[in-house]
Amino acid sequence: MSWTPELGLLLLLAVPLTGAVGVLALSRWPNLRESATLLTGVALLANVTLLVMAVDTGARPTLTLINMVGGLSLNFTLEPLGAVFAALASALWLINSLYSIGYMRGNHAQDQTRFYLSFTIAIAAAMGVAASGNMFTLFVFYEALTLSTYPLVTHNGDEKARRGGRIYLSILMGTSIGLFLPAVIATQVLTGSTDFMAGGLLAGSITPALASVLLILYVFGIGKAAIMPVQNWLPNAMVAPTPVSAFLHAVAVVKAGVFTMLKMSVYIFGLDFMRTLPAAHWLAWVAAISIVLASLIALSKDNLKERLAYSTISQLSYITLGAMIATPLAALGAALHIIMHAWGKITLFMCAGAIYTARHITNVSGMKGLGKSMPWVFGAFLIGSLSIIGLPPLAGAWPKLMLMMGATDPINRIFIGALIVSSLLNVAYLLPIPVRAFFGKPDVKKGKIPAAPRLTVIPPVLTAAGTILLFFAIGPILDFLRPVFESGGMQ
């Protein structure tokens, strides 16, 4: 049987779920178990690469998994946006899995089988989100992603982890069931379907007032996008082991949130319809306020992972902002930012984890002078930071440029200011860390310095290199994404 794009869609779920069975079956032999994880990652990435190539040639593979009651169905349809998210998540998942092995072994973590099992199930859910052909399917996989990451967040099992997990689950489930679900149901009731449609499913068929209410339900219901005031789960999830944080922040969870936001804006409302909605403009303000406020909070955090968490909240709101401004250019910038931010942020998280594994240092103030003994780690950190700030020739430069260019209407110009302020704040909270590490004097006497396990150092260096590469690879990516924002993308 030869590979077809439709088969590829099925494999998006089948490969990781088979991997999960493998992890469970091999739980008694750690090396084999980790091989199963890596093999899953490679197979998934290969499958996604083939799918991306197919989508690039204009195919829009579609597959109905299950026809359900009430005219609903679990349906996969891959379009460029979803293909990009799938490619991003599967590539970073593979790197993150390598890193997990180094981190979990380096820290002698407990219950590693449960950890890898949840990880593979979570990536299956993320693939489901990426390939969803309608909002209902997306919602189902969105919830599956929440549930499968809950054991990861609470992995340490102590009181702090339980508290973090409780907040994680209650905010994500609360918003999704309380706001997202009624929005999906209302969409179904109003239009008789939840399919993603070029030009927007709701466009023209409902009044702007009703559409505004729905939009508000969607935006706050998609809690994974962490727009304020539903951002609190993200810093609280920092109790998790670092590979999990990387997974939450870069690979799948928050990315699934902003991806959903973008899909909703492009295919449910339609960009043209979005621009006519007053609520979209107010929500753009909420996003802009989130951007600045979260950056300011990040500045005040000494714990490195907390600082990065608030940085993520701020960066996610860039994407929400782009989706709410809803000019083609701003939305394109938002889509690019999903990719570019992921590569930068995963670098930073993996560096934080490497530092912790080697030295058990978690606070920024304790990292003075570490740069000399860990040059690779801090070098990668520097590059990641610069990419987040948006300096060329690093990946983060493009989305900021596009977002600003997309916000040139008089009504939106103010948001350019928010982006600039935020970039300056990025400089203030990120750059001092590598600078002090390289030029500061260490407080502690040098004793015997344990080296970070190699598997915790190589992955961040790889992703840092990736941010440089992506800067130059922008052409093909733009060509790939452009149809979504110009001609609708579903043809």
Add this chain to the structure above:
Amino acid sequence: MNASFAPDFLTWLPAWLVMQSAALLVVMPLLSGPIALVLSRGRLAWTWAIIISLATFAMALILYGQVLEHGSVEYAFGDWAPPLGITYNIDALNMLILLLVAGMGVLSLFYGLPSVLREIAPKDQAAFFAAFMLCLTGLLGVAITGDAFNVFVFLEISSISTYVLIAMGGRQDRRALTASFHYLILGTIGATFFVIGIGLLYMATGTLNMADITAQLRLHGDDRVVRAAFAFIVIGLGLKTAMFPLHTWLPNAYAYSPTVVGAFLASTATKVAFYAMVRFTLGVFLPGSPFSDAFLGLVLAPMAVAAMVICSVQALYQTDLRKLLAYSSVAQLGYMLLGLSMGTMAGVSASLLHLFNHALLKGGLFMGLGIFALSFGVRQVQDLRGLGKTMPVAAAAFAICGLSLIGVPLTAGFWGKYFLITAALEKGWWWAATAILISSVLAIFYVGRMLETMYLQPAPKTKGRSKKITAKAPLLALIPLVLLAVANVWFFVDASLPKGLADAAANVLFGGGAP
């Protein structure tokens, strides 16, 4: 409905069996009760009860086949034609209930042996199974009969045997006796109200056959007597359904009865009473008349919303696990009543679907607790600590049923809420949709608390080290629980059976004909 398999299925069977299946469905368990009592030994009586309950379930399946084929079945006792004779009328509406009750009867009995052997004194075990079979008879009878007075009789059979079943928990916990007494007083008041209502109806229409009552009411319209009858019947059934605020008997009755009784009652008893409520409010009385519309919109809907919100909050504050689930049950009955109060096809169909799913998931949750109680004496939320590791299979099944209670996608519980919200939005009742969502979010918290304790708290330690746990769940108890958990996932993926029946049932009530 898909009728393709039905004809073959029925032609394999002897004609008399197909003909008499409606009568056998009730008569077999009724007669088996006294025989179980004579068998006098626990295991023997159990084997007998299992055989009869399986046979009863088979009858329900045969009836289902007939309903698929013909749309509805009428069985006249002794060939006395209605309205003089007593008839059993089976359509999609009560078929759903019959399948549910008969199926849960089988599962509960399989599940129940270990807990009965442990919790009930040996000399009472046969009596327990006798009472159980009578309770099953009563519940099936209420659902199947087409005669209003017959409903009262069967309701009493099930209620009186339920008082006995609950009181049998007294060996474990003396509070079962007061719980049973409390229920007896309220249940008797309910039954009295109901029979007064039936009496008034008989006075007004001169008939007891439900279809005939409707015909008479259609012909002559309603008057004050009929309206009084309506009020009496609704309050009587409301007590049995545990309609807020008439639910006070329920939490203690569920919490202190033997575990198997809790599991069986939670998934069937209130459901059957709710069915009777649906049948009377929408089937017997004139649906669509201003009086019944006012009742649905102005009385039932606010009470349903109050139940959904208030009892969910009460569930949050319970420390006793079974009380927590009991309050949650009252809240879930609120969902069903809300669907009924919409008075639309979509609403009633959603409410019946939720009824079906809720029976599966609540039965599973009570069975899970029963297994935990049997192995470790678990009663309080904090007793669940560490069970995720010590009893992984039972805990996983319990967790799935719990997620289904929240209504998470990938579990059956999702559909009930989904269609209820859809129905509410279609009717323009956004406040009802909001109440459903608030109550669901509260469910996240009370279910989450149990699951978190189960999976994330370490098992209690004795003498400084974790207990070496040897207790394994009894296989006989575990299988029904796992089956229910699987059903909770299965009926998400393919909800066509309950949804098809629920739609057909709503069609019977509103379309006035076979689907």
